[in-house]
Amino acid sequence: xxxxxxxxxxxxxxxxxxxRSGIRDFFDIVSTMRDVISLxxxxxxxxxxxxVRESTVFALExxxxxxxxxxxxxxxxxxxANYVRKNFGAEYNPENEVLVTVGVSEALDLAxxxxxxxxxxxxxxxxxYVSYRATILFAQGIPLAVETKAExxxxxxxxxxxxxxxxxxxxxxLNFPNNPTGAVMSxxxxxxxxxxxxxxDLIVITDEIYGExxxxxxxxxxxxxxxxxxxxxxxxxxxxxxxxxxxRLGYACGPAELVEAxxxxxxxxxxxxxxxxxxxxxxxxxxxEFDVTAMVDEYRRRRNFLVASFAEMGLESHRPLGAFYAFxxxxxxxxxxxxxxLKFLEQEKVAVVPGTAFGECGEGFVRCAxxxxxxxIREAMARLQRFxxxx
Amino acid sequence: MDELLKILQNNALQSRxxxxxxxxxxxxEVNERIKDYEQRGVIRGYQAILNEDQLDLDxxxxxxxxxxxxxxxxxxxxxxxxxxxxxxxxxAYLMSGGxxxxxxxxGRSLREVASFVSEKLSPLEGILSTSTHFMxxxxxxxGVLMHQENTDERLSITP
Ligand SMILES: Cc1ncc(COP(=O)(O)O)c(C=O)c1O
Numbered sequence: 445x446x447x448x449x450x451x452x453x454x455x456x457x458x459x460x461x462x463x464r465s466g467i468r469d470f471f472d473i474v475s476t477m478r479d480v481i482s483l484x485x486x487x488x489x490x491x492x493x494x495x496v497r498e499s500t501v502f503a504l505e506x507x508x509x510x511x512x513x514x515x516x517x518x519x520x521x522x523x524x525a526n527y528v529r530k531n532f533g534a535e536y537n538p539e540n541e542v543l544v545t546v547g548v549s550e551a552l553d554l555a556x557x558x559x560x561x562x563x564x565x566x567x568x569x570x571x572x573y574v575s576y577r578a579t580i581l582f583a584q585g586i587p588l589a590v591e592t593k594a595e596x597x598x599x600x601x602x603x604x605x606x607x608x609x610x611x612x613x614x615x616x617x618l619n620f621p622n623n624p625t626g627a628v629m630s631x632x633x634x635x636x637x638x639x640x641x642x643x644x645d646l647i648v649i650t651d652e653i654y655g656e657x658x659x660x661x662x663x664x665x666x667x668x669x670x671x672x673x674x675x676x677x678x679x680x681x682x683x684x685x686x687x688x689x690x691x692r693l694g695y696a697c698g699p700a701e702l703v704e705a706x707x708x709x710x711x712x713x714x715x716x717x718x719x720x721x722x723x724x725x726x727x728x729x730x731x732x733e734f735d736v737t738a739m740v741d742e743y744r745r746r747r748n749f750l751v752a753s754f755a756e757m758g759l760e761s762h763r764p765l766g767a768f769y770a771f772x773x774x775x776x777x778x779x780x781x782x783x784x785x786l787k788f789l790e791q792e793k794v795a796v797v798p799g800t801a802f803g804e805c806g807e808g809f810v811r812c813a814x815x816x817x818x819x820x821i822r823e824a825m826a827r828l829q830r831f832x833x834x835x
Numbered sequence: 836m837d838e839l840l841k842i843l844q845n846n847a848l849q850s851r852x853x854x855x856x857x858x859x860x861x862x863x864e865v866n867e868r869i870k871d872y873e874q875r876g877v878i879r880g881y882q883a884i885l886n887e888d889q890l891d892l893d894x895x896x897x898x899x900x901x902x903x904x905x906x907x908x909x910x911x912x913x914x915x916x917x918x919x920x921x922x923x924x925x926x927a928y929l930m931s932g933g934x935x936x937x938x939x940x941x942g943r944s945l946r947e948v949a950s951f952v953s954e955k956l957s958p959l960e961g962i963l964s965t966s967t968h969f970m971x972x973x974x975x976x977x978g979v980l981m982h983q984e985n986t987d988e989r990l991s992i993t994p
Contacts, residue, residue, distance in 0.1 A: 471992035484992035574994045623994075689993075745842065745857035752856035795992060822853060 458581050465574045466801025470785070474795045481824045483812040484795040486623060488687035488768070490742075493735040496686065496728045503723035510719060514711040516544025516695070517722050523729040524695055532655060533668030534678060536697040543703050543710065544717045544725075548653045548681040548694035549575060550710070555649045555677045555696060556583035558705035559615055567608060568617035569600045570803030571624050571771070573651070576617060577803070588613065591805040594762045594773060598627035602636040609644060616646045618666060621654035624802045624811040625771040626747075626764025631664040638669045647702075648676040653694070654767040656685035656736050659744040663766070667697070674699055677706075682721075684767075685736050686728045691721040743768050746814040746821055753825040757832060768815045771799065775808035777835045785810055791834075792827040839868055840877070847881040886981045888973055894941060896925075896970040897948045901936040901956070902963040911935060914961045923951050934966070945969065 452460065467486075474480055491497075515521060521538035529535055536542050545551040552575065556566070562584040568576050570589045580587040588608050592598040605616070618637070620629045629637070641648050648666060655663045667678040681694025696706060710716075728735075750770045754761045761772035774784045781798035789795055797813075799806025814821055842854055851869075855862035872878040887894065906913045911929050915936055919927045926939040938956075942948035952967055973981050 465994065467992055467994045471990060474991045480991060482991045485989050486993045487989055489987070489989070741838070741841065745838070748859045749853065749856040752859065797992065818849075818853075818857075 458584075462578050462581060465578075467574050467797060470795075470797055470801065473786070474789065477789070477793065480789070480793045480795050481816075481820050481827075482795040483814070483816065483821075483824055484797045485813050485815055486769075487689040487815060488684060488739065489815045489817065490687040490739055492687050492691070492724075493728065495731065496688070496724050499727035500720055500724040503720055508719045508723045512544075512716045512719050512722060514707055514716055515540075515542065516717055517719075517726070520544060520722050520726050520729075521695075523726055524697070527729050528678065528680070528697055532652065532663075532665040532678065532680075534665060534673050534676075534697065536673075536678075537700070540700040541697055541703050543696045543707050544722060545681075545694045545696060545710065546714055546717050547683060547692045548651060548679050550714065551679045551681070551694050551696040551706075552576070552649070552651065553579050553582070554706040554709050555679070555698075555702075556580055556585060556615070557709055558702060559583075559647055560585040563612065564615070565610060565613040566615045566617060567605055567613055567646075569604075569619070569622075571598070571622075571799055571806040571809070572802055573619055573623045574801060576619075580617075585615070586612075589803060589805075591803075592625070592627065594760075594771075594809070597762050597765075598622060598625035598771070599629055599633055600637060601633075602640045605637070605640055613644065614647060615649060616641055617649045617651070619651040619653075621652075621658055621663070621766025622769075623654065623767055624769050624797070624799065624806070625762070626767050626769045627762070628658055628661075628663065628766040629666075630661070631669075634664055634666045635669060638666055638672050641675065642671055646675070648672065649679065650676060651679045653679065653681050653684050655680060657740060657743060657768060658766040659740070659747055660763075660765050677702055682725055682728060685739070687739070688721075688724065688728070691718070691724055693717055693721040693725050743814065746818055749818065749821055750812060750814055750825070753829075757825075757829045759828075759832065768813055770812045770814065771809050772812065773809055777832065779835075781807055781810055788828070788831050792831050794824045794827050794831075837868075839865065840872070843869070843878070884977050884979050886973070888981065893943045895943070895945055895948055897940045897942075897952075898968045898970060899938040899940055899952065899956070900930075900934040900966040900968075901938060902965075903935045904961050904963060905935075906961065914959070917959065918956065921951070921955060923948075923955075 521542040524542050525536045525538040556579055560583045565586045565588050566580045567588045567590060569592050577587045590604045590608050592600055650666050652665055667673050667676045677696055677698040679696050682688040682691060754772050759772045761770055764770045774781060781800055785796050785798040796810040799809030838858055851862045851865045855865045903914050905911050923940050924938050925941050928937045930937050940948055952965055957965055
């Protein structure tokens, strides 16, 4: 507080009452320590592919430094529509069904704001990405968390949704491959969910930012299932598969009416995504396969390494099938996940994120991101084994 | 290519146990498969990737383009195998385009390499001409940058 004015009372109550992200909380602790091996980083350790970086410099030199169309460069939207058709099996018209955004983060916010009236309910599954609940609340929606379970591979089932849905439920949010669990959904898993969404006339927002990163079987997008494209907003971006987090570039694809509504908010609040990042994205899409495949192979090796290490030290973990996260259970040690993570950090200087940062049902789990070198992972696992031996 | 080979090509010093973890197989199986690759000659050796510029070695490397007349029997192989046997020749490739063989030749001095070219290489039967280029500095070898700063700018915890 500065002087006598109490600003806290002036704040929007939703904003005031939302706690800070549990990630942020943990970051503040970790960042006071030196020489920490971090399994807490939710972004690729690979460099942005050199051809992308190099072409960004070129774009800067050529003067791609102006506002772009609100939707984004048409050339980029064309390339995106192409990419989504080829890799996710859904068709979109680049003229009016694709919107380029400032990361998937903005796209999520736009989608929810474009859809929700105060009091509309949004179904989403926990543990989940840290921003979902807050973004729903900011959009004046009512979050309905559906708990997914380790014994189920953290997959979502129709029965779980049925138990929570009410007549006021309007939107279903999905995120597979999942942050923080690494869970994926098979085609038949998704068909059940899709049938539910059609019967209840729900709009689906599907965050498939990790869609390229699956290790045992190819990814299926719910947007590609029959009768779904017309009720689905598909979100994807460049942060994960191309290691372009700092470029802040994502996009939404969906029926023209929905995309236009999102564009309206984007137009008034953001104008457009960064022109340079858009140029970089065009380059990324011109030869994506090689870079992405090599990264996927490396992530798979690390995933296998973690799974084998957990098994060797008797730590229970479902098999993570996508993204770059493992989510082992630490419940058997009888202390809260946050205490586990704090002690582990203090005693062994390894950072993992307590599962509670991703929803209350994350209690008993920690997220281990394997977006770090195998040397780091090997050392972290040796320390983990030593640590739990003492617990 | 087999995952196992990719892993070895990346880092051959990785322990067999770690490789087994990465592949999700038993380490006995890894041992066996490696032995098999070695016996079949797919794996022909293991070497360190050095940044020789840091070592102040008495050594020069030349890249030599060689034009040859293919033999009636055996084509380019006869001459290429012959040239490859010289210990000075570190690598040898058959090329498409303006010349036929590309050689990487090492010696202690420019003079030594020059005398190899003029006294050993050029006089061989079938060698039509050579063009020698000396290497000045190495930026990248075998996919590894020689001057990479460690620049992980990521925050220690991110969502
Ligand atoms: C599931 C999920 N959605 C969205 C994001 C944010 O992505 P972007 O960088 O595109 O805003 C992340 C980043 O960690 C994520 O894990």
